[in-house]
Amino acid sequence: MADKDLEVVAVAVTKNTHKNRDLAQLLTAASCALIGGISPSVNAADSWDVDSAFLLYSESDGRVSAAEPVISATKNYDEETKLTFKIAADTLTGASPNGATPSDHVQTFTSPSGKGSYDAAAGEQPLDDTFKDTRIALSTNWSAPIDRDWAYGVGGYLSKEHDYQSLGVNGSLSRYLNQKNTTLTLGLNLSSDTVNPEGGVPTGLVQVPLNNSDSEFTQRTDSDNKSLVDAVFGITQIINRKTIMQFNYSLSTSSGYLTDPYKIISVIDDNAGTNFGGNFQSGSRDLYLYEKRPDSRLKQSIYWQTKYQFDNDDILDVSYRYMFDDWGINSHTIDAKYRIHFDNQYLEPQLRWYTQSKADFYHRYLNSSDYTNADFASADYRLGDLDTYTLGLKYGYKFADETEFYTRFSVYHQESSGDKGYGKLTSQELYPGLDAAMLIVGYKF
């Protein structure tokens, strides 16, 4: 009993998250606790914390750029009981790779709606410049203790963009052990998503029609669904006064329409002759097929994170994730941050490295001799062999009233690799890299 009260007081005295704390109330609470735990409601914190940020994201060569404002407000009832509301909006514009290979001639592609077309110059990576979207996402979360040893959380979210909706609920249960030095957490998330692509849901591995008067267009359904179930089991362990560690195992299953309706794949001519390695012709035009992915995916990951504070108050935050799935993808992610404190300011260099192996059905292109045998195929580079690097620097300033301003600038680099093709295709750049810059400006009050 006395231990518990001391613990609450220790937390209340040192916790920096809550503002407008009434010192007198805190002292009263502390003395109550010392006298012998007369009052269990020792917390003076009953306040709103607001966390707001704005992200600007921009890719090189006029590809995607995005702007995303986010604001979240948390009502703290006491140290462990809180209610959070969050709203985020993002707008995307620019051009996105459609999956087709570059070619030695100008390529013309049907737009996703089937109402128009766009071109890619000879030797250039085909980009769909009709890409544009706005998304609004709302979420809320409630977490509270059940008793000394147990705590729970529940939440829900809703997001909407013109061709995609998602609705989800989640819950978690935590068990404290060993004087709260060990926390076991089980989390579950269920989500039901609806995809209603521009122009309807295309038929996978069928030739992209010239326009929307084609029978492939007229037989389309407007929308399709996908559902997701995620489970996370985690152990958080306090190692010592300066070190905390977490180990998670997660399982995620998705089923339903997992294909990207806007991605296509080129069929390349592998017949010996003058067009060897060029675009295969069907109906006297270049043959492109809509991509098709399996209708289920099971992902598993293990995640380890450690945070350590040095004697000079600098903080090292390192994490590693290994992910593998039944599509044949596996990936490694290492993320490291080092926060250097200067009185009420800090600088935080950040480094992230990510590498993934390709999905079994990823192909940069299909061959004319056997494309009809494919069950699934995607040329989406995000399912191919990929390495990415993020280098960032964050700066933060804490004001006397405990509000905080921060900004972060980071650069993101992607490198794809894979099969280089044959014949005419070998002179094309099949795996262009990508560079992006991100700027985040945030204010917590």
Add this chain to the structure above:
Amino acid sequence: MQKIISVIGLLAVPIILSGCSDVGVKPWERDILAQQEMNLISDPIENSLNDHIYFSKEASSGGQGFGGGGCGCN
């Protein structure tokens, strides 16, 4: 031979026990870990912005929490 193993086993017990008791802190030693910067997710908004970008650009997601999602970007 069995005796030697059990002696080693008995000797190991206090070592293992003392090793375990070194892990963790007393309630009054939580001053540093109670700092907001020492939360495993100390900047949830920044984290969610990052997750959103990586979710839309890479084939993996989640691990620390639930796997992003709620977005047609992947």
